[in-house]
Amino acid sequence: MGFLHRFEHILTRLPEVERPRYALSFSDRIKWTGFILVIYFLLGEVALYGLDPRAVDLFENLRAVIAGKFGSVISLGIGPIVTASIILQILVGGKLIDLDLSNPRDKLIYSGTQKLLAIAFTIFEASVMVLMGALPGLNNDPHYQLLIIAQLTFGGILIIYMDEIVSRWGFGSGIGLFIVAGVCAEIAVGAFNPLPAVKGEAVPSGRIMAFLYFLFNNQTRFDLLVPILGTLLVFAAVVYAESVRVEIPLTYGRFRGAKGRYPIKFIYASNIPVIFASILMANIQLWASMLERVGYPLLGEFAGNRPVSGLAYYIQRPHPVYSPDFDPIVALVYSILLIGFSILFSKFWVETAGMDPKTVAKQLQSGGMVIPGFRGDIRIIEKILNRYIPSVTILGGAAVGGLAAFGDLTGALGGGTGVLLTVGILYHLYEQMAREQLFEVHPMLRRFMGELGI
């Protein structure tokens, strides 16, 4: 009986979104997902009342990962939710809290704790951002500061429940939807926005529109199109990389006939490593700016929110290739670090998420996955897997890190990491919708698939 069990009656009675009582049709799910998507975009346009114009987005190069829209009531985006679930996974995974997720009662306590922790983090993060000056109140008036914290908390709680609605009534998860929404809007607006960035200016802020504007004044500004090209190239490369599979030949030494093929994704640890890598690098930036604010610029000095020296200078997202203050050294160091950290976190994730050869071998052996004609001994399966999984972990991590760095260097709209995540999430969303659609047509199949727990 763990520590949390004592609070069971509170944890399991938190207000939650009702679960659908009947099987939802494909179009119902589409409607709910679309509905929440529109509300999410509208929330992004609700500016924080009482926010001082000096507000600075410290997580600018993390925006693709934490979604939300800076300056709005959802400036925190999905940061608190993700932080809460990472910490809870570590606590439960590390057996610091004894919750057995296979028994339903503990599962309810787990999701109750996760929601409470997410709400707590929303309040905590909102207060830190306001008091630390990232989202300051108008001339630091305490009334405004309190008001901003309240608005951020309200927005954060809305996001938590919207995520729950999408997960129960829509497709995929709310978190995935919000990340994709932010990046897609960034790409669309960044390319086609006909309105000028600042009222009164003539040049439209959308890059393709601006290029056309200059073309009409017979000036050819191709540098405007580099980010468009960057976005398309990263998109094309990610679609390719996501579809590459490594088919492990599970041939069994003595019985030449027993031939089985076990396909694994080349991007083995998917996008998780690059998310952790960019969170780490952004945090180093954050500590650097805090250190400087406290008077010990150990990690580097800042001008505004751009670092000008020290480690922070080299670890910041580099100016894109076409921009005047493009610094090749920073670009090189940034790319090497991003790729290196991605490989590191790829290894870390494969270990903790049970994708290592031993666990996979156990899964194969225990019949979850039946390989045609192959019932090899677990040690042999593990040995064969060991020849492939470690390489794919490193190569996949490097590929993901490289693609993200390439996207950032070409100034791809939505950021390299953003485009990468968007393609990955959309593809898994499609797979889920295809499965749903499949059931729609063959209810009998649904019962059969239901038994296999797919």
Added chain:
Amino acid sequence: MKMIKEKVREWDRVIKLSRKPTKSEYIMVAKITGLGIVIIGAIGFLIRIAIQLTGVIL
């Protein structure tokens, strides 16, 4: 040094073994994810431009 050379040979073997997507498979995935980006991007674009035009909230 030998270890690195061996590692690289191993990676090379895995890359050679991996099954690359066929043309039709690649086009299908590109179309699906591309369509998703266009639809969601259009919704976001309309909302942001509509509000920027009215200038009511911003």
